[in-house]
Structures are given as C-alpha cells and as structure tokens.
Amino acid sequence: MKILKYIILISCLTLVASSCSKWIDVKPADRLGEEQLFVNRAGFMKAINGVYVEMASADLYGQHMSTGIIDVLAQHYYINGSTHVFDKYNNFVYTEASVKSGFEQIWKKAYELIANCNVILDKCGNAPSEILPQPYYGIIKGETLALRAMIHLDMLRLFGPIYSEDNKDKPAIPYIDKISYDISPLLGSEEFTGHVVEDLEAALLLLQDSDPIRTEGVRNQGSPTGENDLYYRQYRLNYYAVKALLARTYLWTGNRTAALKYAEELLTEVQSADKTTFPFVTFASAVSVDKPDRMFSTEVMFSLYNINRKEMYNRLFDVSLQSNDKLSFSNGDVNDTRVRAIYDDNNDFRRRIWQSASNGTTTATTNMKYADVIDGPGRYMIPLIRLSEVLLIAAECSPELAKATAYFNSLRTARNCVSLAPVDQAALKTEITKEFRREMLGEGQQFFYYKRNAMQALPNSSTLNISPEKTMVLTNYTVPLPDSETSQRY
C-alpha cells in the first residue's frame, strides 16, 4: 500500500517536471519572436520586406526624403512667405522645433531600418544554408547589404558635411554595421563612404549570380506560382541598382573615374542593342490621356511600392489644399511662370506633370507626378534610382566633351527635347544641372546634387520665377544631428 502511494507520488512529480521546458516556451500571438521568424526562407523574406515597406513610410522615402522636406530644401517649389508650413525648411531654420522634429523622424526611422538590416544580416550567416539556400541567400543578403549602404549614404548626404579634401575626416555620423547597444563613433566622410562602398561591392558579388534581373529582366508581373520573391525586381534593390548606387557614391566622394566606370558598365548592360532592361519611356505612354506614365516607370532601376501613395499626394500637392500647405509652382492659381522657367523645351514629356487641375472651386498649376492614375503604369511607385541619373553621371564624368554630350543628348532625345551642343565642360555642367532639376523633381536627389557641387546660387523659391537666384550659405547644406542623437552621446 505504502509503495503504491509512493509510486503515484513519484509519477505525479515526473509528469510535472518533464513537460516544463516546453510549457514555458510560449510564442506571442500578435507578434513574432526572432527565433520564430528566421526559421525558413519565408521568414527572411518577411523581414526584408518589412524594411522595404517601412522605407515607404512618410518619415523616410514615403515623403520626407523624396517629395517632402528634401525637395523643399532643394528649392523646387514656390513657398509664399512665413505662413507656409514648409517655410522653415525652405529657409534652413534648423533650430526651429518643428524642423528639428522633422529631421529627427528621418534620422530615427533610417537607423531603425539599419538595425533591422543588421539583424537580417546576422541571421543570414556566411554561406547558403538549408533554411536559406541559393539564390535566396544571395538575394536577401545582397539586397540587405545594399539597403544598409543606401540608407547610410543618404544620412551622410543629409547630415554630413559637403565632401571635400578639407573635411572628409571631420566626424560626421556613425556607420552601424552590427547589432549593438554601444555607442558607435562618428566617422569622417571618407571612412564612412569606404564602408558604403564595401557593403555595395559585397552586395554586387552576392547578387551577381543570384539576381534574376540579369537574365529575366525586371519581371514586373506576378509570378505564375503566386510567389513573387524573385519578381518585381524594380521594387527591390537589384544588381543594377546597386551598381548605380556605386556610381552615385563615388561621385559623392569626387572619384569621377570610378563613378564613370560603374555608370558605363551599367549602361552597357542595361541598354545594349539586344537586351534593354530599362527602356526609355515611349511617346505613347508618356502622353497617354487616360493612363499616362508620369513616373517614366520603365526607366526606374529601384523604387518603393506604396499603396498609400495617394495620401502623400493629397497631403502635399492636391489642388484642394490651401496655398500654405501645398507644394506648388504657383500661388494657388494657374500661373505657369515657374514651369516655363524650368522646362526649356515645350515638347518635353516631363513638362506634362504640371497641369492645371481643378476641384470645382480652385483651379491651379499642380504637380501631378504622384496623382493617382487608376491602373496606370507605376501607380504605387516611388522611384529612388533611375536610368537618367546614370546617364547624367556618365555625362558629368566623361573626360571627353563629345562623349559626355552624347550621353547627355541621349537623355534629351528620350525626353522629346532638342539636342544641345555645349561649347565646353562648364557649359555642359550648367545644362546637366538644369536637366537634373527637370528629371528629379519629387525624387529627393536634387538637394544632394546642389550639395555635392557646393552650389551657392540656387533657384529662387520665394518668387514665382526661379531667378534672381537665391544665395545659399554653404553651412546650411549640413543638417545638424538631431537632439535624440547628440544628447545621449557622452
């Protein structure tokens, strides 16, 4: 009897003890633990897609770093006085609380995504594995490295100094390449871009064999199997986009030879006679009445997919907005002085983003680039790297004027503009600047172009015409680091 009692007792205890570790290994229901996520390829895909999706948020390329703050800094728009919501940005009042908070949002989101990239890279390991076989290993790791480099580069271009021999060692911002809560040192621009290049080169190596864009093209359609992991390459940081980024980075550091090398390599690869990965937009498509391709979507090498793009348009450009809230070329009317000042050729396709829009009560010159076109090409697209930038880089970096002009005019031709014949490199550079302005409106690159070239005369944003030019104080090109960063560094 006694023995029986003990047996019962002991079996009770064993039962309790044995199932214990499993019991406390609980998974949260409305979120995912890291260990649950990176168990298969799908998990990695979700994590990297998380970065792409968040990049399209308003804090980053969904507005501030594409069409919003950054383009206001580039003096694109007519800002009519101190009551305009963007006035403090337009005049570089970096001490203003609202301006500080805007840049802080950009900074925080960018480094948050960099931290996300670092976790993915940590999980990828150093070789393809059973849970992450090729080509997915190459794609995921390559894209993630490139994303990390790209976001870092943009932070340097915004918060760092103008790159020059004098201040390329001046501590600027940190390059975060590991998961850590330690405070990373502020690096000089030279060292920093070294890391960017290193990441991009590594990405290029990884993507070179795994990225289907090199053999299959952009594949901007759903996969027959329903699994789009290797499709829609225009919306992923693909092999070609990485090359373009390398050209962009080298040019930032003033290394024109390297920039040209990558630009030319790229142009040969994507616009060769037999295979055109990124064809120029067609006349029919660009001027289509019901479904115009205002994005010139076929030429976009990397873009973000944002189904809420319409909201961004409604916040910044919509004709119904008050003049004080709107980014426009006119003062709430149909004046087109500024349009005419910027676009020298009336047949320029690009001019068509400016239209007289009406909501019944107001009719005004409106930037329709991001207006929603149902079923239109690139309806949800936010372009971040495009072919024309590569062409302009090649034009800017080619030492021979003839070759440079050829690159330049190939773009002009594609835009339905007459070719130009600049007399010398300086004249060409002036034309490139103007061309860049026409090309990059709403894509966040213009401010960095001015900054790279340390331009001290910018288009005037307080008058309807772009001239007389506005004097730019060079120190205003450097946005101060946000308080949330500086106050915690000790």
Next chain:
Amino acid sequence: MNKNYLLKVMRITLFLLLTGICAVSAKSYSQQITFKGRNVSLEVVIQAIRQQTGYSIFSTKHTLSSTVPLTIDVKNMELDQFLSLVTRNQPVTYQVEDRTISFYNSEKNRSKIQSGTISTQQQRISGRVIHAESGERIESVTVQIKGTNRVTTTDAKGQFQLLTTGMQHEQLIVLFRHIGMKPKEIVYSGQKFLEVKLEPAAATEIKDVVVTGIYQRDKESFTGSSSTYTAKELKMVGNQNVLQSLKTLDPSFAIVDNNQFGSDPNRLPDIEIRGKSSVIGLTDEYSSNPNQPLFILDGFESTLAVIADLSMDRVESITLLKDAAASAIYGSKAANGVVVVETKRPKPGQLRINYTLNGSISFADLTDYNLMNAEEKLQFELLSGFYGMLDDKGQIILGSNPVSEANYLERLKEVRRGVNTYWANEPLRTAINQRHTLFAEGGDQSLRYSVSVNHGITNGVMKASDRKTTNGNIRLLYRKGDLSFTNSLSIDHVVANKEVSPFSTFSRANPYHRKYDENGNIKMVLEDFSATRSGYDPIYSPFYDLNNLNINTQGSEGFTNNFEIEWRVLPELRARGRFGLRSLNLHDEIFRSPFNVEFVGTDPLQKGSYQENNGKNVNYDGDFSLTYGKLFADKHMLNAVLGARMEQATTKRSSYQVRGFIDDEFSNPNFALGYPEGQRADYMQSKRRGASFFMNMGYSYDKRYLLDATLRSDGSSVFGSERQFSTIWSLGLAWNAHNESFFKQFHWIDQLRLRATIGNPGNQNFDDYISMRVYRYNNDNRNPFGASTIISNMGNSGLRWQTTLDRNLGLDFTTFKSRLRLNLDYFVKSTDPLLVLVSLPTSTGVNTVAKNMGAQVTHGFTIAGDYTLLRREQFNWRVNLNMRQLKAEYENIGNQLNNFNEANKSRNLIRYYDGGSPSDLWAVRSLGIDPATGREIFLNKNDQQTFVHDYRDEVVVGNSDPDLEGILGTSFYYKGFSASVNLRYRWGGQSFMQTLFEKVENISARDVALNQDKRALYDRWKQPGDQAKFKAISNTDQTPISSRFVADNNMLVGEAFSVGYETTTAGWLRSIHASSVTFRAYMNDIFHLSTITNERGIDYPFARSVSFSAGIRF
C-alpha cells in the same frame, strides 16, 4: 436622500435578521426519535438516528456485526432513552458527546481493561482529540508523554494510540499540541479512553504560526522575518481596507503618499515593503509599480486590486513575509516582500450567520490649501504687473494697453461688490460610504461550507467619483478518509466612476469671478481676453463641465475558482495539488460631452468623444507539493516542502474611439459621426507562462538551533530563450536562547531569539518582452511580396534578471511575563545589477533599452514594540511604538545615467550619482533673496556667493526619506470595551515644496491669471529693503530649483482612532437570538500636522473619515 437611504439600510438589516432566524430554526434538528421496525439491524437504527438528529455517529463495522436485530416502535422518544433502549441487550455500549454518538464493543473493552490489569506487557493509552468549540475531530495533533520520546499524532478521525509499556501510569502526563490550538496537558489516571478537547488558540497565538501560502511553520521554529495580523487587529485600526490597516500595524509596510491623487477611491496605492528595490527610469515607463510586493490570497497569486477591494470581514489573518528566508519560496517575484492573506475557513456546526455593516463619512481635507481670496488675488495681479507697470504710488501707468486699467477697475468693482467666489467646494461633497457583509457557515465532519456576500459603495469626496464592489464567495470543504478537497469560488463585480475634471481646475479658478450670470445660469466663459491680450485663451469656468453629462466608468467582472486536494499519504507526509482559474473582464467607457469647454472652437463634427476599452485576462495556475514534518528522537524536528508550480496568464485588450456628438443625452457610440482621422482600433494580446520548482527545508534541534533553507528554480517565458530558468536561494539560522537550559535562570525572560538570514529573491514586475527581440506585422502598407515584419522591440537578450541580495538580522524579545515585546530587524538589501531603462542615441536603432548597470544598496531597520502598562482581570492597557529607517545609495553607476540627470534638472531634484541616495534632493544652495535687489543669491561649490545659478553647483540639500517614521499608539480593553489611538510620526528628512515652486514663485505672465497661494502676495519681495523669502512679485521668469524650495518635514498624523464594544455574554443577546455583537467607531487621518505648508492632493484631495462598523452573529 440620506434619510431614505438610512431607512433602506434599516429595512435590509431587519430583513437579514429575520431570514437569519428563520434559517436557523429550519436547520435545527430535533432530539427526539420516532422509529418503527421489525427485526431490523442496529445499523438501520443508527441510520435513522443520524437522519433524525443530525448527530455524527461513530462506530466500526466490527462492533456492529456482533449485534442482534431488534423490533422497536417508538414515537418522539428522547434520544438518550432511545439509545439505551436499542443497546439494552446488545454487546455494545455508547457515549454521547457534543453531537457525536460513539458505539463501542462493550465486551472487548472490558476484556482489555482486564488484561491491562493482569499484564503490563501491552499497555497503551488510546483516545481522541476534538475541537472544544466545534466538536470537530482534529487530525495530526502531536501527542506526547511528557518528558519522554513517546510521540504519536492523531489520524484523520482524531484518534490516537500511544504505547505506555513499562511506565508508571500514576506519573504520566500526556501533552497535546497542534498548530492554531492551545496546548493541553492531561494527567493520565488510567482512563480506558481519553477524550481530549483542545481550545483554539487566542488571537495572539494564531500569530505563532507563519502561513506562507505554500507551507505553514511554527513561528518558534522559523528563522525568517515575518509578522502576522489577525482580523481582529486589522479591524481595531480601521475598516476601510486591509492595506490601510497594515500600514498602521506594521512598520515595514508603507503606502506611498500620492500627492497628486490624494484619496481617489479608484486609484490603487503604491505599496512598498522595506522600501524600493529599484526605480530608475522604469516608473515612468510602466503602469505597474516595480516595487510592488507579491500578493497571495488563500495560496493563490492575486492582484493589488483584489486585495484592496477585499472585504475585511472575510479576512482571517494576514502575514507579511519580509526577508529572503521567508519570501524566497516565491522566488523571482519575492524581492519586494510577500503579503499572504488567508480568508476565513468554514467551521463545522449548525448554520451560523454573521452580518457586518461598515459605514463611514468622509470629507475633503483642504487645510494645506492656502488660496487667495478675491481681494488678495486682485492685489497680487496688480503688483505682479499684470495690468501694466506701476508708478511709485502703485497706480497703473497708462502705457501701450489702456484697456488694462479698465479691466482692473472692472474687477475691482466686482471685488468691492463683494464677489468672493469659493470654487473649491464645487466638485467636493461629504461622502457616505457603506459596506455590507453577510457570512454564513456550517456543516459537519465531512462536508463544510461557507457563503459570503458583500457589497460596498465607496463614494469619493469629489462628486461623481465612486467605487462599487460586490463580491460573492462560496467555499466547500469535503473530507473523506485521507483525502480532503476544498473549493473556493468567487465572483467580483466592480464599477468605478471617475470625476469629471481634476480638482486643480477648481483650486486655480479666480475668486473674483462669479459662478452664475445675472440669469442664474452657470457661466461658461469667466473671462475673455480677446479684447485685452491677444494670444491668451479665455478662462472657462471649471464648474461648467461638471453640469454636462460626462461619463468615465470602469467596470470589471472577475471570476475566480480555486480548487485544492490534499492527501495524507502518511501521518507525517502530505501531498497537495491546487488548481486556480481566474478570469477578469474589463470594460471602460469614457464619454466627453460635446458641450464641454475643451471642444470650444472645434469643428462641430468633431465635438464630443467616446472611447471604449475592453480587456480580458485569463490566468491559470496549478501547483503540486509534498510536505513532510516529523520529530525524530524528540529533538530533531524536520520539516520539508518539495513542489512544482505552473502558471499561464493571457491578456487581451482592444479599444476604439469615435467622435462627433450632437448632444450629450445620447452617449451611445451609435450616435457618433465618425472615427478620428487616421486612427485605427487598437488590439493587443499577450501571453506569459511560468514554471518553477521549489524546495524548502526547516530543521530545528531541540527547539534551540534552527535552520531554514529554500531553493527555487523559476522559469518564465519572459526571461527570453537564452536563460529561461533562474535560481533563487535563501538560508536562515536562528537561536532560541530562551530554550537553553542555562537560560532558565533568567526566568523573567520569556523569549529571546536571534535570527540571521540571507537570500536573493528576484523581481518580475517588468514588461513581458523586455528581453526578447520581437517582430510585429506591418499591415499599413502591402506590396506584391506578401507579409512584412518589422522589429517592434529590439530587446536585450543578454539581460540578467534583477535579483536582490537580502540580508537580515533579527531579534525577538519578550519579557516580564509577556508584558514587553520587542521585534528588531536590521537589513541590508543590495540590488546588483539594477535593471535600468537607458536612453540611447537614436543611431542605435532604439530610443531606450533595458540594461543591467550599477547597484542600489538599502540599509534599514524596523522596530516594533509594545508594553502592557496594566493587566488585570478583564482589563488591559498597552502602549505600542514602531519605527523604520531606510537609507539607500547607488553604486557603480558611473556616468551612464547622466542623461537622466540632465533631463531631471529642470523638473525635479532627483539625480543619479554613485554614493548618492535615490531619495537625495539635489539643488544649488541658496542664501535667499537679496533685500536690495530682490534677486536670489546662490552659494557655489566653493562657498562663494553669486547671483548666477549654475547646475554644476548642485549639492545634496536634503533627503526626502525621514530619519524615522512610525506609529505611536495605545490601546485599552475593559470587559467588552476597547479603544485605541495610533499616531503616525515622521521625524527628520526634507521635502521639496511643490507649492512654493509652482504657486508662489515661477508664476508665468500667463499663470498670473490663475489663483495662487497666498504667500505669492505676502511673502514675495516688493521693494528694496524687504527681507523676503521669495523673489520679486513682479518677476514672471522661470526660477530654477534651489535649496529655498526644500524644507525640513516633520509630521504628526492622526492616523487611526477607534472605540469598540464586543460581547458574547450579554443577557440581551439571547433575546434577539444572537450569539455575539460587535460595534466599533473610527476616525482616520483626522488631522495632519506638518512643519511645511504644501498643498496635498492636487488633482484629488485627501479625505478625512469617520466610520463605524457593526457586526452581529447568530
């Protein structure tokens, strides 16, 4: 209304009285037997007796098997007569005692006694132990022949047999001992069957047992620091809730004064046992207080809310487990101490009913408010330059704003007309509170039950704020052989309403404004500045919103079922399994009327808002334990507990908000016009699980040397995958000096025990996912690539869980025949490392991260003592004194928390430096106001005078913890009457004077328009030569905090006064069929004397209360 209410209460009381009586009479069994049978066995007859009398009948099959069948026919025969009739010709005899009838084999007993007298070989004492009051048989009573090692324990039927072979019967003294009972000695005089009745221990003796919720131990053989309070003691102090009473009774138990929310009935207090174990950065971040102790209710984990709402009339006792040896059995949740609440267990017997009514009247305590009247306020505004610069005659210089003077004169006219509005009374009321508790219990040996229902209405002193709690509890106890089952089911219902606007909006309203307009309507706008000062918002009447239909209700329904099964495997070994289920539904509704002033100027489609929050918590826990206790060789007492525990807690929350109401008659969300733009419904779900194994061993040698050891391994899903289990241990040693033979010469010492313990209990009051890296799904934006996830919490997987190394030295001393009792505890708690939420540069990808850093060491002592001044028959007068001191300091923080220091500089006086104390107040020393210029003179670090305030000159200018805090009290009993007084004193330490800082100085140009403290007018510098304590009255600049705003704070509070009367013997009781009656009246927090004048209860005033309780037992 009040009259009606009283009437209602009386009616209910009468009803309860009547039903009680009826129930009693219905349940009363007859003692007469009616029986008719032919050739029936005795067993059948016994069955009939059992049914008709309700008596317990005690016999064995063997005894009855030898009986012969009977033929009887009786009607209404007395029981005794009937019994003798049925046993007349039978080989059995019977005994009736206290509703129990026992049948014995008469032949066998006779022969045994005969054999006993013939031979001394087989001598034994047998008998039975029963409860003197209930007649219940008591198991596991230790039965010992005094002075020998012949020991046994009683079985489940309370029976025992003890061999006495070879002993002289004439000298035998048999000793009976049982936890919770008074020990009894019986001189054995050869009885064949000993029937022993044990009296339950008196209240003070219940205190000799330590109930930890997992095991029980004799206090005599326990090394940990704990104290136990009985229901009677708790009720002697107050009838509000158990927490308030514990605060007065125990020096280590503190309720942190909430100066912001005062006596808000819907705000849970912050509770600390022996101070804080950690604070940095966390209190702001989480709603739960990281220093809150663990609450255990009848062996199951509970919450602060449940304990705060618990009816005091359900409580049997409360034990505080303070040091590591006492609390380590709760492992990683025990660092802040444990509060173990035991509720009343049903006692067997006839149905008994208890009814208690608690009532109180409370009113706001505004004595610390020192507000200006209309005349003073206007004068203050004039002098502060609100109406423009003044010339040397004190007249307004007409400057750029001529409207100002007109404005002043307009107000002056009002003041002269006698307008002096007192706003502060508008939101306040005298609140009447009540709580009814009905408790019924009864049952027999095998099945017992208790039912309790209570309903309480606590009205806050602010209008519209109240808390209604209803609780029902049913408890069943079933015992069969070696097994016993207990089930307790509780249902709680709480409805809490909150006040419309905070008290501060009223205390800041200007006395020169009128409440009503000329038509007698409540004014909405008191003053419109649009004509006089651009950019100034109009001043709205705080009274206005009070009359709109606003709703702020929180409701909850709780269901708790706790089941326990206990198996007595061997007399010394028990196995116990418990399973508890607790579910809680929460429902909040907040409706803001569209007419409220907050919506003035809002788009009409957006006026008014309604928010609904819903939540559901479901918790399970179960444990299994083995308890072993045996005395070996009369000297080695071994107690051991081994067990395992599992728990799961799931939480769900959802909420949404709608906007746009036309009217406040219809607060239904159905009437709303839409959702706030860009807002989605919120949904949150979390689940945490834990599993633990625990072991406790207690050994005592000859009751002199004691040892306790605890080991617990705690696993929790929140620890993260890298370290799921953490180990908690404790060790305690104690020496009962009074049991040493050499000590007997000091016969005036009753007890002298020295204790020393050490252990490392942990703290789990942190966010569930603090250490895990967690991804969330991003649903805002979809793309062709399918689902996307993003890190929502970076987590710190390397985080070490916070544990506190807790060392305690204790002394228990009783002398002069228990007239003087003293308990001393000295403790050192080091929390190393601390868990700190550190801000990081945002380039790390996060804003804050939980990190391990630094340490906090707390030294402290508590002393509790009482002395009986007079002790006579039915008369007793005692004085009691308790005190605590806590001193803490930081170590190894370095400069890692400098960012907190920077952030705090403009807000408060708390800094984090090595060697500094968490309660230190840091500020630049001030020498006061320069009489010549009205500017403040500071003292820098080099003791030089300067006009410049520099944070680098900060030093410690005070400490908010007192040198000593405690209770001084006295109590007095005479026959049934009792009275007690308990005063709280606080001696030493300083306070930051919030009121001086905010309402005397630092009144910005804009805030001049609000009412202020009188000292802003009288004590500020006005002209050269003024020896003022505060800056120039016209100064509207921001003044940094300096030592001027820190003052010594000594306090004396009338915390609890009570008088009572209790009787069980009064003659009139029988006439109302009651067995006891209790009355008690209290005054709580009736005065509050302090050396500082600082507003207390900013958004909700503190309350003083006068209350009474009346109990009746049938």
